[in-house]
Amino acid sequence: MPDQAASLRLLAQEKILGKRETPKPETENYGPIVVAVTSGKGGVGKTSLVVNMGLTLAQRNQRTVIVDADLGLANVEVLLGLVPPYSVHDLLFGHKTIEDILVEGPFNLKIIAGGSGFQELANLEQSQRTKLIEALSFFQNKSDFILIDTGAGISRNVLGFVAAAQEVVVIVTPEPTSLTDAYSLIKVLAKFKIHERVFLVVNQAINEQEALLTVDKITFVTNKFLQNMKINYLGFIGTESIVSEAVKNQHPFVLMYPSSQATKSIAQITTNFIFLLGKDNSDLALNKRGGVRVFIQKLVKLFR
Numbered sequence: 311m312p313d314q315a316a317s318l319r320l321l322a323q324e325k326i327l328g329k330r331e332t333p334k335p336e337t338e339n340y341g342p343i344v345v346a347v348t349s350g351k352g353g354v355g356k357t358s359l360v361v362n363m364g365l366t367l368a369q370r371n372q373r374t375v376i377v378d379a380d381l382g383l384a385n386v387e388v389l390l391g392l393v394p395p396y397s398v399h400d401l402l403f404g405h406k407t408i409e410d411i412l413v414e415g416p417f418n419l420k421i422i423a424g425g426s427g428f429q430e431l432a433n434l435e436q437s438q439r440t441k442l443i444e445a446l447s448f449f450q451n452k453s454d455f456i457l458i459d460t461g462a463g464i465s466r467n468v469l470g471f472v473a474a475a476q477e478v479v480v481i482v483t484p485e486p487t488s489l490t491d492a493y494s495l496i497k498v499l500a501k502f503k504i505h506e507r508v509f510l511v512v513n514q515a516i517n518e519q520e521a522l523l524t525v526d527k528i529t530f531v532t533n534k535f536l537q538n539m540k541i542n543y544l545g546f547i548g549t550e551s552i553v554s555e556a557v558k559n560q561h562p563f564v565l566m567y568p569s570s571q572a573t574k575s576i577a578q579i580t581t582n583f584i585f586l587l588g589k590d591n592s593d594l595a596l597n598k599r600g601g602v603r604v605f606i607q608k609l610v611k612l613f614r
């Protein structure tokens with residue numbers, strides 16, 4: 311697809327991707343870890359993971375913000391049964407502040423709806439870019455994790471978020487098309503030196519054996535062809551009727567079914583993630599590499 315190739319070249323030309331300089335963290339304020347949750351193929355469970363993992367982090371007293379950067383139908387707000395009155399669009403083009411567009415969920419979880427705001431990133435005036443940077447910097451001292459629900463695939467829009475984020479979680483199902491699309495995405499991240507590691511979650515596996523087989527397939531080709539890329543497996547979620555039920559009822563399963571297997575899986579995935587990020591909470595800060603301010607500056611640069 312020539313369109314995609316052109317946008318990938320553009321992305322690669324950005325100095326920011328050529329050498330991912332690590333900004334020296336300010337001594338007092340590292341800011342949050344910004345995590346893009348993405349997938350090669352759509353409909354694999356990104357939004358469900360973001361919402362339930364976000365709630366789990368929040369429940370563990372991690373100040374967590376979810377940013378909905380996907381224009382898809384079953385979005386973060388729908389899954390949480392919330393109706394945000396405003397979005398990033400109103401921040402950029404209206405007179406709304408970050409506090410106006412912020413919606414609060416359970417356990418002080420914060421949700422920011424992108425609306426059509428992020429679609430406009432490439433067409434913003436300098437003053438609007440500054441406005442966006444200043445607005446999102448609000449979270450620099452007020453959050454530990456920012457989870458971004460991106461769209462699927464390797465479009466410029468998705469890759470922009472993935473490239474600007476400090477960590478990436480890729481979600482995959484055992485389906486062959488999901489696997490090949492996930493690998494294509496990981497390949498782009500490795501080839502253009504966007505990231506050196508990704509975290510992997512397997513969703514909708516029949517059992518652990520199928521999940522591990524899926525992980526094996528991805529790690530095998532990655533180790534063979536993408537030497538500069540590491541896959542960190544976080545865990546799997548089985549195919550469970552309560553997951554789709556929770557989506558339909560607009561009530562996240564970690565709240566609705568706290569003792570379900572799916573909730574236990576999310577808990578394990580979250581524990582593994584925190585562990586792999588920095589071993590323990592005291593070390594987490596060292597991983598934060600500039601927080602939300604650096605993220606949003608990179609994002610704005612990537613779309614200029």
Ligand SMILES: Nc1ncnc2c1ncn2[C@@H]1O[C@H](COP(=O)(O)OP(=O)(O)O)[C@@H](O)[C@H]1O
Nearest residue numbers: 353354355356357358384548549550553554557
């Ligand atoms: N573990 C699971 N078990 C059963 N159904 C699932 C599971 N994960 C996702 N689903 C179903 O897949 C649909 C798509 O999930 P969603 O999180 O919206 O995917 P994405 O954000 O990647 O498009 C959900 O509406 C849900 O019905």
Ligand SMILES: [Mg+2]
Nearest residue numbers: 356357382384
């Ligand atoms: Mg989604």
